[in-house]
Amino acid sequence: MGMTASRVASADGTSISFLSAGTGPGLVVLPGNNRRARHYMELALALSAAHSVHVLDRRGRGESGPQGPGYGIDREVDDVLAVMAHTGADRVFGHSYGGLVALHVALRQPVRSLVVYEPGVSLHGRFDLSFLPEFARRVQSGQRVRPMALFLRRMGLLPFGKAPAFVYIGITALVLAGKEGAEMRRMMPTTAAEIGEVARLDSDGSRYREIRSPTLVLAGDRSLPAFLSSMCEELAGIIPGARYELIAGLGHNAPDNDAPAVVAERITAAMAQS
Template identity: 55%
Template sequence: MGEIEVMGGVAVESFGAGPGVVVVPGTNRRAHHYEPLARALAGAHTVHVVERRGRGESAARGTSYSVEAEVDDVLGVLERTGARVVFGHSYGGLIALHAGLRQALDALVVYEPGVSLDGSFDLSWMEAFNRKVADGRFVSAMTTFLKGAQLLPFRATPLLWAISVLLLYGREERDLMPLTPAELGEIARLDSDGSRYARITAPTLLLGGTKTPAYLTGVLPQLAKILPNAEYSILPGLDHNAPDETAPDEVARQLRQYLVRQSR
């Protein structure tokens, strides 16, 4: 565990020493899920992992929720720490991109951001998911989420889906379910042609994996054309949870190499 400090209502766990990198977790994720990534970067950077609101020692969310409220927290952490680089994963990648719209950064790196371009992120299942969350049926809601988002890595019968959810996702993930509907709502609200992101001035690296559903990686080359100073890479053998579970060392290596190139 790193050093934890509450900054403006959000807890931040910090590791290492060197130029600062702020890490923004994805949906259904806590700061501790990114500890292996942070430790892999800590030899060259001070890594500040944000515990987003409604989680751990961070304050509860306000009554009105938006990506911009999340961006306010990220910008506050940047100000407090002096960091100039942001890394975001999944929905955290969407937050990171919007942070790049509001503040000049030395670099911005996102892994499969929760961006919908011209309806690319199919949320036709969101209404059913929201109903199940509202009814407290969190295991069933998680099953709907994973099926809708195509994030379970094999085909299964309904019974196998339920068993898989119980085995792969614990109480912590299920307890985070009530936070998810608002985040899905923001992905839907922000669906666009992507032209807003042309205002991001930071050098930007867009990462994805070959084992991830195409709707999450397909936006990367589109965004790379829109952002004025961006490049993208689809990494062999990596899936959507590479930063937090399956390949944090490789994601850290990609991030380190990119930041070294930007510093030359």
């Protein structure tokens, strides 16, 4: 079974593209940083057995419009609400930065069920995002390998710890030379603004006490950086009535790359309870 492409205008007129599959209760899927809707096709098709699934190409990627000069988390929320209104979907799943967006959707408007996998939330400054100005400068100057290497090293997303910068540069060069490399290069300019929002929204997490939707926070026990799972557990403790589940053997890219079927099972089970 394939997926059909549609688009809708967001509140500021930006065109938002999304892929849909399945029938049943509507579920919106929000991709992470530097990811497209198509990266979640396996997850969406697994979910489509029980849901009508709609996977966004968030702003700045694919056929969707640009982030725009007024970019911020509120624009992303506007986009999601436009898709929800167009499709009738009332359930949301978000991965990584898409998980941060999903949380803020639920702050704006309660949803029937909310599931996030390792959302891009920074609590108590645990993410050191002081590298952002250098990252943004390098991307604006047309560089791609060095800023991505800087991002991976400073975010602690590879298992090389304090290895010299040239190690990260070499690995990044290989990644960007691969079959996904061209698209990753095209999406990289969206990363600076998204990291900027993660930094701006860093807090003690108390804002998330206002979420009134049934919520499941998922994490993998092999994710990096190592504090990610404990931060997810802390977040679940802040959201009223939220549940936390640590899944053995999974890393940060389980929903899009490594174990979409496993994640889909957890999402389906959570949505069935609402």
